[in-house]
Amino acid sequence: MATATATIDLNALRQNWQKLRRLSSGDTAAVVKANAYGLGVKQVAPALYNEGARIFFIATAEEGAELRSIVGKIPDIYIFSGHMNGDTDLIKNYSLIPLINSIEQLSRHCELSKEQKFGIQLDTGMNRLGMEPMEWETVKELTLSLNPVLIMSHLACADEPRHEMNAMQLQNFRRLTNKINVKKSLSATGGILLGPEYHFDLTRPGIGIYGCSPMQDCFSVLKIEIPVIQIREIGRGETVGYGNTWTAPSKRKIATISAGYADGLFRLLSTNTRLYFQDIGCPIVGRISMDLIGVDITSLDVEPEKLELINSQQTIDKIAGGAKTIGYEFLTSLGNRYHRNYKGLIE
């Protein structure tokens, strides 16, 4: 089989969630938007439910409807994008809780589904989603009379603990929710690490569950193994791959492995990335193609059947950094071609 394998360790993922739960002073939700950060919401959500997660956040009503059919009736499912035109039936039929982002969304929600639960998202400085402070002041009394179940906001710089934006947003959130007796939520993974004053009643970790920065000391959730299709010996001065970007400085043994940028292995990884055979790292040589990568395996004294890109010694963060991106983007770019293998699957 030439298909690369992505092994997702659901036990590691569950332990990461438990760690975030122990760090949080209130309740702990789980963010499973974008197909659980690319790792598979059908497998990830039941694992977290089994671990005790009863509150989930996703990006859109469509994702919410899918999640409801996976986790059943009990958990709360919040939608970051709020109540958009066309969402009403999904919100009603799947009991989703939109996080209302504007007066427009508020009136849509009231008109179309008065008895449906809702939360409020406030903008405390990120200028991405949520009601502006002025807007909030105008509809605050009315909104509170409709009994929202949650008031939340989101931090822009929580992965930089010393950034002044954190304290400023905390202060804004406190001011906008002062004396309001509704459950509150401000922090994702980064905010959890800023300390308990950022936690309020509910935290919303995502990336930490999946074992990436800014979470520290987490369990490794992903292993990527790529089959070797062919091995060849080349002489000094021969080149490898498109554009002849790499020339062998001496006699070399080159493995061609079966994955490429169509599998989220960005072309930027062509320099400074290694594939592992046991604990020996072998460098990528030449350009990464759509489906193939050249690897210099001269240092190995065996002909490997496969090489590892992500494992406990070469983390997602390390590889993402090599491609000048972050774990979030690497994970959600993996694509559909991997053979996905789940450890600790809940049947």
Ligand SMILES: *Cc1c(COP(=O)(O)O)cnc(C)c1O
């Ligand atoms: C994605 C997201 C989260 C989760 O963030 P992580 O950094 O992955 O923990 C929480 N809240 C909001 C509003 C988000 O968009």
